[in-house]
Amino acid sequence: MIELYESQRAMRNMRKAAMQRGVVAILDVGSSKIACLVLRFDGNEQILDDGIGSLAGQSGFRVIGAATTRSRGVKFGEIAAMGETERAIRTAVQAAQKMANIRVDHVIVCFSGAEPRSYGLAGQVEVDGTMVSEQDVARVLSACDVPDFGVGREVLHAQPVNFALDHRSGLDDPRGQIGRALATDMHMLTINAQAIQNIAHCVKRCDLELAGLASSAYASGISALVEDEQELGAACIDMGGGTTGVSIFMKKHMIYADTVPMGGNHVTSDISMGLQIPMAMAERIKTFYGGVVATGMDDREMIEISGDTGDWHHDRRQVSRAELIGIMRPRVEEILEEVRASLDAAGFDHLPSQQIVLTGAASQIPGLDGLASRILGSQVRLGRPMRVHGLPQAATGPGFASAVGLCLFAAHPQDEWWDFEIPVDKYASGGLKRAVKWFRDNW
Amino acid sequence: MQPLSAPPRQQANQQVNRPDPAPSRLKYRLERLMLTPMFRLALRVGIPAVIGFGAASWYFSYEEHRTQVVDTVAHIRNQIETRPEFMVNLMAIDGASSGVSDDIREIIPLDFPISSFDLDLDHMRETITGLDAVKSAELRIRQGGVLQIDVTERVPVALWRHAGTLELLDMEGVHVGPMTRRSERPNLPVIAGRGADRHVPEAMALIRAAAPLEARMRGLVRMGERRWDVVLDRGQRIMLPETGAVRALERALAMDAAVDMLGRDIAAVDLRLPRRPTLRMTGGAVEQYWRIKALETGEQQQ
Structure with missing residues (x-):
């Protein structure tokens, strides 16, 4: 746990340094595109009387550079070819820097793959004294019984979701309250450690400093769900190129996240295989004529399929749009079924809302909301990311939900486990520190 | 006839051979460097400054270059200064008598034509006002290359006999010039005594007040650097007090008008104590007085 604390805290400090410099880059490493946004923090956020600033408190920063590039070397949201990915990141970062006309040194990365697994942890301690202090919160967080999530896996998020003091549950901030037993529920997300290492290495090869990591399912949930959806409970389905991310929010905290390793690229490859056309052509046909509900x-x-094989008959084929829909629909249904299975595993149907x-970009298929409401349930809507300052028009589509969510995450990160003080008894070898702490507490 | 070679392929397959858009590592680093504010500042300001400074110091490290630059500057400066528009050909002196203007020409030796850049008008004005006879002077360079000097001379109002010399004084007591003989300026009154030059206005007031005695008056003498004596002919003196000298003199004149006091055989009229004017008679007059007294009383003659 100590090394987790330290690496995550190092990233937090890096993020603070970036905020102090005022410039930080956002990198969304996806399977189909890599998006880079450059944020400038002005620090002139005005908090109104109700504690919420303008634009729901998201006005403290401004997007000054944005660039996307076709992703290469990323498969299923994980890095498959380091060199290719590094070059793609370099392309995106350089273009965004050029637009912003400023050099960025700190980058916050999100990615969707690497087999995320959610765990719900619970812990309980007796309060030291009568009033709950910061130290008690740290103790209760470290008292959570961490499941054995296996070797080679790393904790990406560990957020306290709920605090309970004696018999009162649903507390956001128990500090300063009087009680006897403090209990907490924590949501922990682990992913493959290799994926983190690869990302960190790529970022380092681009002369950037990693100032934060996030799951893209979480990030797109932050930006695509409106505030009451986050409060009352909702699921965000981020349909990307290689993966489809699922995140469930409740009381403004993420309580579950999962990834279905299927996305728009699979639809494209189905079209490519079914119609015997190259991938680029299949992608073009999908975006222009695609759909999931066929009509008369x-x-x-008829869609012209031009080819370049030299065979006249092969190059002059035509397919009807119904045929195209017939290829796309089973795959989309399969993706949504997988999502359904994931939501069922999470117990989404027990939630009040x-x-x-x-x-996500694949949610732009016409008719998808109808199909999804048949499979997932009646309350389905298409979401677009929240608007942030200075975001170019080209980057406001649903495909940029996780990038925009990461901007919000950078500006207002949620409290994680490692943001609290390490409890005193968890220090491995901090003899001197413990002595100082003892003196400070007792004198 | 159709060519056997195939027509060039259309750009349908361009997806495959499109070059990698990614910048190379070197290019990426270079671009990041160029986006660094300090580096850009150094490039924009620092390098030109260093190059300029280096080139200048290399150039000036050779003696001949230095002298060449200095010579060129001096030559250009000289060319500009000696343009006919800036040349002064003539000196005109107004408001000075011939003697004074000769003096001015003597103390300001200028070789005309001279450039107006070489004329230090302030210094020249100080030199001219340094002359005794000049009260103030205005110098300017008039159009047409004329150095115009307007002089206001001091007007002598009195002669000061002092330590065997005779000097002209103006109203402020400033020396205007020496004088060899009294008869050269018979219209000016004479004053004498140490410190007389510091009280010329009072002396002039006394002389104006003594206008009825003008025919008899020889001059004023400053006594002990504090009061005036009016000296008349026949050795007569009117001794005036330190303060209120003019009033005392008017009193003496009134007495004179009443009883012809000054026409009698009196050596001095002492008005130093205003309550007690005193007459001092000459020796002969005293003898005569005594004789008359004896006659009146019938004393026998000795």
Whole structure:
């Protein structure tokens, strides 16, 4: 636990340094595109009387540079080819820097793959004294019984979701309250350690400092769910290129996250295989003519498939739109079924609110909301990311939900386990520190 | 006839051979360096400054370059200064008598034509006002290359006989010039005594007040650097007090008008104590007085 604290705290300090310099880059490493946003923190955020600033408190920063590039070397949200990915990151970062006309040194990265697993932890301690102090919160967090999540896995998020003091539950901040037994529920997300190492290495090769890591399912949930959805409970389905991220929010905290390793690229490859056309052509046909609900009109709408093989008959084929839909629909249904299975595993149907928000670039398929409401439940809507200052029009689509969410995450990170003080008895070899602490506490 | 070679392929397959858009590591680092504010500042300001400074110091490290630059500057300066617009050809002196203007020409030796850049008008004005006879002077360079000097001379109002010399004084007691003989300026009154030059206005007031005695008056003498004596002919003196000298003199004149006091055989009229004017008679007059007294009383003659 100590080394986790230290690496995550180092990243937090890096983020603070970046905020002090005022410039930080956001990098969304996806399977189909890599997006880079450069944020400038002005620090002139005005808090109104109700404690919420303008733009729901998100006005403290401004996007001054944005760039995307086609992702290469990323498969299923994980880095498959280091050199290719590094070059793609370099392209995106350089273009964004050029637009911002400023050099960025700190980058916050999100990615979707690496088999995230959610754990719900619970812990309980007796309060030291009568009033709950910061130290008690740290103690209760470290008292959570950490499950054995296996070797080669790393904790990405560990957020206290709920505090309970004696018989009162649902406390946001128990500090200063009087009680006897403090209990907490914590949500922990672990991913493959290799993925983190690869990302860190790529970022380092680009002369950047890693100032934070986040799951893209979490990030797109922050930006695509509106505030009451986050409060009452909702699931965010981020349909990306290689993966489909699932995150469930409740009381403004993420309580579950998962990834379905299927996305828009699989639809494209189905079209490519089914129609015997190259991937680029399949992608083009998918974005122009794609859909999931066929009507009689679609039988008559013929799509020219030009080819370059030299075979005249092969190059002059036509398919009807109904055929295209017939290829796409089973795959989309399969993805949504997988999502359904994941939500069921999480116990989403026990939540009071059954709101589901579809976002991500693949959610732009016409008719998807109808199909999804059949599979996932009736309360489905298509979500777009929240608007932030200075975001170019080209980057406001649902495909940028996780990038925008990461901006919000950078500006207002949620408290994680490691943001609290390490409890005194967890120090491994801090003899001197413990002595100082003892003196400070007792004198 | 159709060519056997295939027509060039259309750009349908451009996806494959599109070059990698990623910048090389070196290019990426270079661009990041160029986006660093301090580096850009150094590039924009520092390098030109260093190059400029280096080139200048290399150039000036050779003696001949230095002298060449200095010579060129001096030559250009000289060329500009000797343009006809800046040349002064003539000196005109107004408001000075011939003697004074000769003196001025003597103390300001200028070789005309001279450039107006070489004229130090302030210094020249100080030199001119340093002359005794000059009260103030205005110098300017008039159009047409004329150095115009307007002089205000001091007007002598009195002669001061002092330590065997005779000097002209103006109203402020400033020396205007020496004088060899009294007869050269018979219209000016004479004053004498140490410190007389510091009280010329009072002396002039006394002389104006003594206008009825003008024919008899020889001059004023400053006694002990504190009061005046009016000296008349026949050795007569009117001794005036330190303060209120003019009033005392008017009193003496009134007495004179009443009883012809000064026409009698009196050596001095002492008005130093205003309550007690005193007459001092000459020796002969005293003898005569005694004789008359004896006659009146019938004393026998000795």
